[in-house]
Amino acid sequence: MTATSANAIVNGRSGTGARRSKGWSPRTESTLRIVAPISFGLLVLGIWQLLVTVGGVDDYLLPSPTSIVAELVEFWPAVVSATVLTGTNSLLGLLVGSLVGIVLAAIAARWRIADQMSAPIVAALAVVPIVALAPVLNSMFGADSQFGRQAIAAIASFVPIFINTLRGFRQTKPVHRDLMKAYAANSGQMLRSLTLPTARPFILTGIRIASSLAVISALVAEYFGGPRGGLGSLIATSAASSAYSRAWAYVGASIALGLLFYLATLALERLVLRRVPTGGSR
Amino acid sequence: MTATRNDKRGEVAVRLEKPSGAVANPARSRLLAGFLWGIAGVVSIALLWEGYKFFGPDNGVLIGELRVLPRTTDLAMPHLWDMMVRLAEPVTRADGALPLWAVVALAALLTLGIAAAGWAVGVVVGVGFALLMQRWRLAEFGLLPWIVISQTVPLIAFAPVVKSWGSRVEIGSFEWQDWMSVALIASYLAFFPITVGALKGLQSPDRIHVELFETYASGYWSTLKKLRFPAAVPYLLPALRLGAANAVIGAVVAEVSTGLQGGIGRLLIQFAGQASGDPEKAWGPIFGAIILGLVAAGSVALLGIILKDYRRTEEAA
Amino acid sequence: MSDQILNSAALTEAQRTAGDMDAAAVSVRGVNKQFQTATGVVHALEAIDLTVSAGEFVSLIGPSGCGKSTLMRLIADLDDPTSGELTVFGKTTTQARLDQDYGIAFQQAGLLPWRTVAANVALPLELHGVASAARRARVADLLDMVGLTEFADRFPDQLSGGMQQRVAIARSLAEQPRLLLMDEPFGALDEMTREKMQTDLVRIAADTGAAVVFVTHSIPEAVFLSDRVVVMSPRPGRISQIVPMRLNAVAGREDRSDNLREESSFFEMVTEVREALHGGAADGTADEPRGARGVDTR
Secondary structure, eight states: OOOOOTTHHHHHHHHHHHHHHTOOOHHHHHHHHHHHHHHHHHHHHHHHHHHHHTSOOOTTTSOOHHHHHHHHHHTHHHHHHHHHHHHHHHHHHHHHHHHHHHHHHHHHHHOHHHHHHHHHHHHHHHHSOGGGGHHHHHHHHOTTOSHHHHHHHHHHHHHHHHHHHHHHHTOOOHHHHHHHHHTTOOHHHHIIIIIHHHHHHHHHHHHHHHHHHHHHHHHHHGGGSSOSOSHHHHHHHHHHTTOHHHHHHHHHHHHHHHHHHHHHHHHHHHHHHHHSTTTTTO | OOHHHHHHHHHHHHHHHGGGGOOSHHHHHHHHHHHHHHHHHHHHHHHHHHHHHHHSOTTOEEETTEEEEOOOSTTTSOOHHHHHHHHHSBSSSSTTOOBHHHHHHHHHHHHHHHHHHHHHHHHHHHHHHHHHHHHOHHHHHHHHHHHHHHHHSOGGGGHHHHHHHHTTOEETTEEOOHHHHHHHHHHHHHHHHHHHHHHHHHTOSOHHHHHHHHHTTOOHHHHIIIIIHHHHHHHHHHHHHHHHHHHHHHHHHHHHHHTOSSSHHHHHHHHHHTTTTOGGGGHHHHHHHHHHHHHHHHHHHHHHHHTGGGGHHHHHO | OHHHHHHHHHHHHHHHHHHOTTTEEEEEEEEEEEEEETTEEEEEEEEEEEEEETTOEEEEEOSTTSSHHHHHHHHTTSSOOSEEEEEETTEEHHHHHHTTOEEEEOSSOOOOTTSOHHHHHHHHHHHTTOOHHHHHHHHHHHHHHTTOGGGTTSOGGGSOHHHHHHHHHHHHTTTOOSEEEEESTTTTSOHHHHHHHHHHHHHHHHHHTOEEEEEESOHHHHHHHOSEEEEEETTTTEEEEEEEOOGGGTSOGGGOOGGGGGSHHHHHHHHHHHHHHHHHHHTTTOOSOTTOSOOOOO
């Protein structure tokens, strides 16, 4: 905490400038919010094209968008079946992870001991590379099984769902609990009319966060062996055989899959929460 | 992996670390109880493993074709104590071979180093982006949606492609090393949560504080130093911890997909290949990876202890 | 009727300014402030004229929405007027801010939670490059003045609301400003603490000789503290009347104490300000009949 330089006063103008430049009207602001990201995206795409066509960047460094699309068309059936395979693994993982996460969080919210016992395990799961389990899961469940990937997707999605749900179950306000108590509500009624509605937005946020994780984990688990045919293993084999445009085509498919999962869970969240607009803040 | 995730994961750590500030005796005994129950939780997982191995059918539990519970043979589920014993034994039968744990530890150290390099790059780039977006709202409008979207797509899929980039880069005497590809992928994963966390943190000062600094005619840099960065600490720490965890994951996966030798990712694959003859050996690098993740996240948590004065609001909340 | 009052107020202002131009701590001339909102334009301030002399204690009082806080923010250069002219010690408000001619305190203490009490008070000194030895001495003086010496190493979350506010006031005094701007600084405090802080503030202002612009919505507070009370009315925000306090006829400002709160002159002034407030609201915006409120002797 040494004294700052005396030019703080000299620099004062910049602070003023920053404040006053924010004077956009609400309309300008909402326009900019849409225009700015689109123009940035187009800018990047343009630079990419320019690099490849004019700059003469080699195909193995950065294939042009057109060659990627060409590969996508040529290998369309393989892309679709790979996306379906990885997508199924991710979806199963997400479903199981959600279910287990919500049930365990309910138990941890109800019994303090369960919370204390699970805390270190969940904290550890949040920071360790779960994909490392892939090889042993393959030998536990059989090398021809997709189960290892599904299990990894499930564990990866379990973490944010458990944490969010537990947090959601803890959001009920004392005044509401007192009210329910004054109504002599039993624990079932309490759960139905207070705890669950309060926790709902948190659960859905957890699922949305988990959706992308499930896809990433299922895909990455394929790098660790097991049956071929998913997006991850196809990206790896294409890159290994120097078919970079094809690798990029599969990368594109995996981006689409990740976005699909994210948007689907986002839509679910919006749909459910629209009916209970203030679910989180009451 | 959206903005909220920082907080959610951060929450766990906060909850675990919270008692550190309390000195009263009841708080301490509660901490001790929590610690003991935590151990009980870990032990119960071990009991579950051994219990299922003892009672479960050899071929696992199948519903139709799908095996929903694993096989319980020693090949599929070795005894925990066998795994521990195996860690102490030499890695191969060759003379002078190091014990398994030492090999795993060396590999984990290498991976930790690569992940740390990636994390550092991720911190610089992430905080840089956050500063940019905090300073100019137009930059926030233009970049943030892309950053959020990019968190939802499995960009780690790029890993095999990045290696091919690296092998072509040669600038003067500088030659791109394979480990740099791995660090690059690690930094790529670390950068996202750090950007989002740092931006949230830099934007977190209350209006009243911002105006106070304005009345002091405080310039951009001194406001940054005295207000925005200190206020960002509670947001930055979970982001940095998540970034560290992501860097480790990225490094492990990138080692596998780029085929880099010497790291823990390579060991995972290599020892899994030998699992049919030596099933316990495959678990060595897994324990290594778990400890690696804990060490990486724990180092950042240490940072949180040093910066505890900047987290008072967080503890009070 | 309100025009008449306005004119007479403007006249006094003009006279005051003519008399002592250089000494004017704050001069506001024909200031208008409009805000652009989603529902249209809001006239926050209209045709404001006000002069605060050096060393003078002026309170701004009025119902919510009368623009009293906005006026203070304009003086502090936290916002720009739509039209009109503001000067602080004869400079533009921006220059006055850059020169650190004023200290400011808000309704919330606004202490930085990661800094100790002493470090919070030292913040402006630190930002303006005061050497650390001088800084320590000054902080010790200030904490002594607000009676918080023992709490120098505590953190804000370990203090009560009143203590936090005292730290904020010490901070606003750190650079010995000739002008203090205070936006309802005691608004969030309980009654007992509030009265004590008022007494302290009167003493501090007298000791330092600083001019004070004090925003409040409490009539007794304004009366107790001020040399003049500026009564404002809302929609659009205007000055409806300026009431000079005749308390200091008996006692100098530094001699004001809690006894004053029980003197008849105090109640007379409270009544006068209240009538000015209600009179200002009489042209269409009164929501309660006159006299319906009891004597608010806060």
